[in-house]
Amino acid sequence: MEKKTLLTECPDDMGLIAKITNICHKHQLNIINNKEYVDNTHDQFFMRTELEGYFNDTTFLADLDHALPQGSKRRLISSDRKKVVIMVTKEAHCLGDILVKAFDGSLDIEIAAVVGNYNTLQGLTEKFDIPFHHVCHEGLSREEHEQKLLEAVQQYQPNYVVLAKYMRILTPNFVAQFPNKIINIHHSFLPAFIGAKPYQQAFERGVKIIGATAHFVTNDLDEGPIITQNVIPVDHSFSAAEMAKSGRDVEKSVLSKALGLVVDDRVFVHGNRTVIL
Amino acid sequence: MEKKTLLTECPDDMGLIAKITNICHKHQLNIINNKEYVDNTHDQFFMRTELEGYFNDTTFLADLDHALPQGSKRRLISSDRKKVVIMVTKEAHCLGDILVKAFDGSLDIEIAAVVGNYNTLQGLTEKFDIPFHHVCHEGLSREEHEQKLLEAVQQYQPNYVVLAKYMRILTPNFVAQFPNKIINIHHSFLPAFIGAKPYQQAFERGVKIIGATAHFVTNDLDEGPIITQNVIPVDHSFSAAEMAKSGRDVEKSVLSKALGLVVDDRVFVHGNRTVIL
Amino acid sequence: MEKKTLLTECPDDMGLIAKITNICHKHQLNIINNKEYVDNTHDQFFMRTELEGYFNDTTFLADLDHALPQGSKRRLISSDRKKVVIMVTKEAHCLGDILVKAFDGSLDIEIAAVVGNYNTLQGLTEKFDIPFHHVCHEGLSREEHEQKLLEAVQQYQPNYVVLAKYMRILTPNFVAQFPNKIINIHHSFLPAFIGAKPYQQAFERGVKIIGATAHFVTNDLDEGPIITQNVIPVDHSFSAAEMAKSGRDVEKSVLSKALGLVVDDRVFVHGNRTVIL
Amino acid sequence: MEKKTLLTECPDDMGLIAKITNICHKHQLNIINNKEYVDNTHDQFFMRTELEGYFNDTTFLADLDHALPQGSKRRLISSDRKKVVIMVTKEAHCLGDILVKAFDGSLDIEIAAVVGNYNTLQGLTEKFDIPFHHVCHEGLSREEHEQKLLEAVQQYQPNYVVLAKYMRILTPNFVAQFPNKIINIHHSFLPAFIGAKPYQQAFERGVKIIGATAHFVTNDLDEGPIITQNVIPVDHSFSAAEMAKSGRDVEKSVLSKALGLVVDDRVFVHGNRTVIL
Structure with a gap:
């Protein structure tokens, strides 16, 4: 059977x-x-x-x-287990959450590798016996850097690529290799605060809730189909840095939840919307 | 068609x-x-x-x-509109919410009548041109009082009876007339704080969330099948009275939501659980 | 004392x-x-x-x-009770909630009058023995209409003006009469979906949460200092109309909560942010 | 300074x-x-x-x-960093969350050691270069086992002891060594579902929300002062096992939040309630 x-x-x-x-x-x-x-x-x-x-x-x-x-x-x-490559920059919380969840079976995935444009998270990754590729962007054009990233990722033939707070914008060429297969976490409740420094934007606007959004990556920055979102309350006493710190838990849970839905084959993409069954 | x-x-x-x-x-x-x-x-x-x-x-x-x-x-x-009788004691918020929602079409129901053991809410009810029956319990045995209540309710042949903060316990005889047709709002997240004065109990226990539960009434006090629940955060600064005041909004939204699901024929009762499709 | x-x-x-x-x-x-x-x-x-x-x-x-x-x-x-004038268009839920809350003491305000650019809510208002002023905008220039609105409102010398789903944009002249004294409910979690038809925008963007924002009105549309916000989850199965229907409860609770904080003298405005103590 | x-x-x-x-x-x-x-x-x-x-x-x-x-x-x-010993049984999610948060600075604590009655989590602990003590309860009386646990913990002179899904009940003798210094996570929104198998209890009661509670440990099982609580919605389709899986995220975030408040010196215990400033 x-x-x-x-x-x-x-x-x-x-x-x-x-x-x-x-x-x-x-x-x-x-x-x-x-x-x-x-x-x-x-x-x-x-x-x-x-x-x-x-x-x-x-x-x-x-x-x-x-x-x-x-x-x-x-x-x-x-029902084979899905293979995932995770891309990161410097922040540990989303990567750490996925590593622990894959470790204890909460996420039924195989993490083939982690690829970072900094090596900050190499130590954390290797604690879990997962290969880490440091693809530094210094001294390289955007195209050269992405070519190297692409090679680092594609050697694993992943089912999905997860941007776990990868803080550089991917070019259309990269995105085209993985249609509806790149999942990003954006640290705001989109479409509010598209682009850079959403917590700073949130602080300046004086919002009373902050949030996070997991979405498929398309060529329109932060405009791809939304998979999951969640929010937490804040008040006037939160600086932008405190919002960022408080936001970590919601970012990681939103990303992990989205990844779980995707690898469970629950997510249809239809136009710019998702249907989740 | x-x-x-x-x-x-x-x-x-x-x-x-x-x-x-x-x-x-x-x-x-x-x-x-x-x-x-x-x-x-x-x-x-x-x-x-x-x-x-x-x-x-x-x-x-x-x-x-x-x-x-x-x-x-x-x-x-x-798809005929369902007929509902509402039972109340003194608190206006749940009744008021249902009256306004029936008035503006948010709830697709006909409120046949309101029955109260006090007449406190007669004025509010009659503003909406709905008959109010005051069935005072003073000087009557529990059986006599319930018999009068039953007559007041049954003359309308309602599809459902809604206890909108009706603060007396109904006897098995009354309940048996309306199997899985009486919807009650209890002002706690059941099964916490069954029985009287749940906000006082919540205050004394020092909880950090309070809530409300809408459920079908059975002969076991506050033990019937749960339809909807919701909660709100509180902190040490809330007295029991302030919890009660803050809880009003969650009570009324939980009750109205449950009523909407029931009259929309979405709720199956199976054993002591509900299946909501 | x-x-x-x-x-x-x-x-x-x-x-x-x-x-x-x-x-x-x-x-x-x-x-x-x-x-x-x-x-x-x-x-x-x-x-x-x-x-x-x-x-x-x-x-x-x-x-x-x-x-x-x-x-x-x-x-x-x-600690005198604050006097409030409410402005409306056609939707009953926010007005209804404030009327019931003033009636049962949940909001400690005196509703001096309701002013509408349609007369749809005259019946609901008068149920509560509150004067309703119908200031129709037909056949009038924006300036003429606002002048009549202003007269209708100002005769009551209110402490605050509440826009309870008043769907026309007020001019700087009107706003200048009530600095940090006009409270609006916008049916999105600002700054997402500024302007018209936020639920339609939310539907098209495929968001998984919708919300509401109460804020002071300034001359920048939907850009004034935010007082309270809240959200509810939605999914792919919600049409824009169903989002609007589900959003009513969060709109009304957000507006009533903001109004309660304001009349309780808890809200400082500092730049474009609020400090709530 | x-x-x-x-x-x-x-x-x-x-x-x-x-x-x-x-x-x-x-x-x-x-x-x-x-x-x-x-x-x-x-x-x-x-x-x-x-x-x-x-x-x-x-x-x-x-x-x-x-x-x-x-x-x-x-x-x-x-403002010295607090020293913490963590006690575990077999489940990784709470321990994993605290390890990652201490690693990336989200929690400002020193994890002196992890003590388990099983060795299931030894590998995870040692990935983070933290000593793990396996204190097996087999073949020992409760008193003997606790004496060994106590020695394992006390050698580190911790400021706080964290029960990160430690599934055995501690005796009054152990508790007395650490008054208001042992923090436990219970996998229900207390006081609902005290004791064993709260998710099974929740399933049988048919609740629509589940939750988690972090509290100080006293000699009354699950009755100590509550620090933080949170909940998530569930529906009829959740088995007890699925509730348990979904509950992991809320358990770990509630425990980490409580620990953060405690080590930040924000929590007063007053009778059986906490005041959090």
């Missing part, structure tokens, strides 16, 4: 749930968990089906393709 | 989603929204299906009964 | 707390509650002192003025 | 703030931060004063003792 997850996305139509579940039934696959959603604004149907049984992928997918309308996308995903 | 909601609850079995959606499909009923849940601990299947189309209730339900396993319960509920 | 609140704001200096509390002590005024805050970025000192005793305002304030550094501001505020 | 924190607790009296701040002023100590609180129920005054300057502890404290009423307690605490 195997477990696999079927993700279906297609134009909405009458009887889709019946069609798909009939095919599962015909193949004697038990539905452990099923969630569907119809985006009525765009007439788009999304369904995530956890299945258990003996799979004949070829005939199962052929039956689905026959039944589903034109323009359908479906993926049947095995 | 009509809209109706189908609630299905039955022992779990393979192919249930396919069976039910096939029948909907056969009857040319469009599924606007569908959610299902399997309680693996009890092998129980729950499904809520919003349907649109031309209904032949008799044949549709007969087809379902034929397809579903023994021990199934299914209800096909029209 | 009277109760008054002393608000002190001045350049920071050594021994300020000692100086002020010594003067209170000398005048035999008991300090019921005291909070102070130093903004180290701007070297500014803030203190809020609740006092009880027999006041000789003139000599007490003279002693303070003698002791405090140049550039100090201090106000000794009686 | 040094920084120290003065904690004052005494029966409430008129002019206390003036007296204390006058003495600070007289000693030319600058007040960087000051917070006070009066518990009107018990007529008790609390004040926390962060001071900067050149300290003569003896004369400063003598002046205070002269000025304060009988029954006063005052402590002048240097």
